[in-house]
Amino acid sequence: MRHRYSILFFPLHIIIDFLSLNAAFVGGYLLKFQTTVGVTDHPYASFWLLFNLIWLVEILLLKPYTFPRQLFKAGHLLKKLLFLTGIHIAVISMYWVAIRGYYYSREHLLITYTLFLSLGALFRIGGLVFLREYRARGYNSRRYVIVGYGKLAASIHSFYETHPEMGFRFYGYFDKSTAENKGILTGTYTELSNYIGREGIDCVYCCLTYMDNEQLKAIVDHAEVANYQVKLLVDFRGFLARGTSVEYHDFLPVLNLSSEVLADFRVNVFKRSFDILFSVVALGLGMPIFLAVAAITRLTSAGPTFYAQERIGQGGKPFKIYKFRSMYVDAEKAGPALSGGLLDNRITPWGRFMRQTRLDELPQFYNVLRGDMSVVGPRPERQFFIDQIVEIAPEYRSLLKVKPGITSIGQVKFGYAANVDEMVKRLRYDLLYPQRRSFIFDMWIIAQTLRVMAQGRGK
Structure with a gap:
């Protein structure tokens, strides 16, 4: 029905x-x-x-x-x-x-x-x-097809599959037949009009990334006769950020994608002041703990106490991040590789404990004092992995507009990532931060981090 x-x-x-x-x-x-x-x-x-x-x-x-x-x-x-x-x-x-x-x-x-x-x-x-x-249950449904096959088309299909309560029923992809989409398409552009009339299609999603203006014009013209909706899909996920606005030049809409500061001057000044004060207090009061962790790290495995690695910070600027070494020396001699979790045999026994309690992150308060990082913010990554993440989730670039942090909502809710897919999953949490950034939210994340450290639930 x-x-x-x-x-x-x-x-x-x-x-x-x-x-x-x-x-x-x-x-x-x-x-x-x-x-x-x-x-x-x-x-x-x-x-x-x-x-x-x-x-x-x-x-x-x-x-x-x-x-x-x-x-x-x-x-x-x-x-x-x-x-x-x-x-x-x-x-x-x-x-x-x-x-x-x-x-x-x-x-x-x-x-x-x-x-x-x-x-x-x-x-x-x-x-x-x-x-x-x-x-x-399939009633009161609207039938739709997607014109143009690719990641964007798969995204809208996946959205409606996970939200059956909206009542949109998928009736197929239409595009030029190629080796890549063989067996996936319901039909080609020439078969679309007849299919719409035969199946009673209510809505046609057009992925502008994969089709040209002539094909779009033909679909829109036919819609006036066949009485169906045409909806355009444009992939702005890679560069759409807060502050985006629509300008009208007479009747022509223009999307303004100019970057804007995510928070006003007062918020940034307050956050930086808090970072400095919190780091000075943490380094001062925690010095006995730092010295003890440094000594145990040095005594339990051969190699330096600290580990430095290049990460990408705010605005894409690289910096050196510091940690207590939790892996054996030359753990990445075969090339860049993510940790395989606490069972990774490259991690020392003491390193496993530090990761569970997040003690390995303590030297990053020095990064905070230098201005490379904040106490709270999305975790910084290496360029090697950023390139892979962006291919799957272009929206990751929006995180580069804020200063990375020692702890984040992604670290609290997800923890360390063992591969790029897990990094993308953690990204879903971290993307909340630029939108909800506030002093109260930072305090909540810090409190949750202390709870994870006390319970030793870090992974």
């Missing part, structure tokens, strides 16, 4: 909200006055009518019930309900002051809006749960 009943959602939503509003008004009157006698008499009858008229005007002006399936989420629905109710309260308040309607009960109004928000939220959440389950 396709989405033939989708057209009913709009009027059903309006009707239920009006029923909720009126039930709340009468219910509030009943709870306040212990009777419904009088609610249809003056002055409450006109007040009741005004309630409905204001809500109707809001619907006509703001069109609150039109949104794509991707935004059909509880948070979005409840925010819009609160927004509409806030406007309604503001208009009623102005009317109250204008007519000096102090004879209306404030308690009645409070109960009415409380009931309305409760009923509205209950309906929205209940409807959302029902629709998600309904669509996950």
Whole structure:
């Protein structure tokens, strides 16, 4: 079954909200006055009518019930309900002051809006749960195809596969036939039009990376006749960052991708001041621990106490990172290699303990004082591995806009990475940091790091 009943959602939503509003008004009157006698008499009858008229005007002006399936989420629905109710309260308040309607009960109004928000939220959440389950079972679905085969096409397909509650059903890839996509394509460009009509396709995703303008124009022109949606996919993940904006040159939209500072001057100054103060205190109070760890490192295996390695810092600038040596000497004589975890035979027995407790990272407070690193920030990597990560996850470049750190949310939630795939998995956590960077968030990460150190759960 396709989405033939989708057209009913709009009027059903309006009707239920009006029923909720009126039930709340009468219910509030009943709870306040212990009777419904009088609610249809003056002055409450006109007040009741005004309630409905204001809500109707809001619907006509703001069109609150039109949104794509991707935004059909509880948070979005409840925010819009609160927004509409806030406007309604503001208009009623102005009317109250204008007519000096102090004879209306404030308690009645409070109960009415409380009931309305409760009923509205209950309906929205209940409807959302029902629709998600309904669509996950294959009903009320929208059929889509993807034109142009590649990583970008696979990404949108994977997104809808992991979100069946959105009700999008995949009907195949269309592209030029090549040796790489042999056996994967449903058809070629010449077969697309007939396939859309035969299968009743609702939406065509066009990956601009893999197709030219003539092919796109043909699809758009055909959409006007065959009545399907055309959506364009452009891969901005590698260079899209905070501060991106759209400029309009007459009717032509231009995407401005100029880099901007991720936090204002005051945040950066405060963070740098905190880094210096925290590092001085850590180095001062922790000196006995540092000396003990250094001595044990030197005595338990041949080689230097400290280990220095080039990493890439803020803005792509290389620097030397310092650690207590946790591996045997010449562990990478065969070339750059990531640690295979605590079972890696290149790690010394004492090194395993240091990694579990994160003691090997302590010398990096020197890097913090030098300004190469921060106490909290995404972990710095070597250029050799950055090149491999970017091929899989281009969004990694956004982490180079902030100063790397001794600890990060990725280190707390994931730990050391044994291969590039694990580095990409850890990246999913670290990408949260530039967006949520704040003093409170830094304190939370530091607290979690201390807990990991105390419990010896580092990996």
